[in-house]
Amino acid sequence: MRLSGWGRYPVLETSVIAPRSVESLRSVVREGPDVIARGNGRAYGDSAIGRTTTVHTRHLNRMVSFDNQTGVLVAEAGVLLGDVIAAFLPRGWFPIVTPGTKFVTIGGAIAADVHGKNHHRVGSFRHCVEWVEVMGDDGEITRCSRASNSALFDHTLGGMGLTGIIVRAAVRLQPVETGWIKQKTIAAPSLQDAMNAFEAAQDATYSVAWIDCLSTGRNLGRSLVMLGEHAAVSDLPGRYARQPLVCPTKRKKSVPMDLPSFALNRHTVRAFNAGYYWMGVRNGDTKLVNWDTFFYPLDAILGWNRIYGRSGFAQFQCALPIHRSRAGLTELLQAISGKGMGSFLSVLKRFGPQDSPFSFPMEGYTLALDFPISDKTLILMDKLDRITLEHGGRFYLAKDSRMSANTLNRSDDRVTRFREARNVNGWRDRFRSAQSERLEI
Structure with a gap:
């Protein structure tokens, strides 16, 4: 069958098997020749699609x-x-x-x-x-x-x-204690203001920023930085304090069809970004929000990936080391705003230290941007790759759908060791995805 990730790009032919037991799974793996597991298909690209066989784990759900x-x-x-x-x-x-x-x-x-x-x-x-x-x-x-x-x-x-x-x-x-989050919103007029807010909030339990990637000049990288803490029962008004772990549910919205390709353009994205920023300025300060709203705002819109049209979208997500983050983010945002091809789903986060063989994070900042698939955006994303490499950054494989093997090798000296581990342990002979073959892992 034809299968894609959440970004709906690329679309590939694969054989899909959904075993209902561990014994059935064992038979699939032993028979080979090569397989890759797939959960709920929320990786954006081709990391959970096998060139030969994709093993869907949806029935292994106890x-x-x-x-x-x-x-x-x-x-x-x-x-x-x-x-x-x-x-x-x-x-x-x-x-x-x-x-x-x-x-x-x-x-x-x-x-x-x-x-x-x-x-x-x-x-x-x-x-x-x-x-x-x-x-x-x-x-x-x-x-x-x-x-x-x-x-x-x-x-x-x-x-x-x-x-x-x-x-x-x-x-x-x-x-x-509760299902509620105390959310504080800080309007940051520029990238430097946003980074200052993150650095001043290192003790906050949660921090994330929506970033306007089409703003320019002194407002380059203006953001809404959102901080969060789990609310205690004493933080809740009476009507919620009586059932602190129960939050009111909102009716889900859905995107009923693929939007036309012209729906997302520099004018609509610029208008959305400006409106969203100023709404955040007006509605700032601290308020109570339920867990679903704080952690999963996009889950409220079922099928939101259809906003990008039938061709799908690709996400660019990089991590930049702390000492190069400001310069790297500035250059990335200048490249995006200069082309006028902004993303209205743009997220900035502060990473802490991490030491692991092949995981994505490093201490510094991560920027995530969604772009509808087109020749122009793919060219822009190649440019963003080059900027990231120049500043010592690396890329998130769970969101990747179009990076080259050369770019991955240049971004992360751990790739060679991971590839060697795959060879030595025999993992490369049996467990392969379309992404691993494209990136030569």
């Missing part, structure tokens, strides 16, 4: 056990993060690390070693993973952790499914 003392959940790889929240937030538990969508699976979160709005405080998803069970090319399952089979553990976290099929994992949740 929550096996939960320890109410430690907050450790044992779950199969196909369990959605949203299902975890639905089951355990009413009991006072919430994920420690979460990406910008709750529709990612546990297996996908581990494979991409996803990060959230609190990386500067706790790091990436690996921080809350106790152990992982991985099926190798012989169909046997190996449990790995920081203390046992640590090399497999380290390479699986961030390894994009290229070390084997993730079957089960033990993941720690955090206790919370």
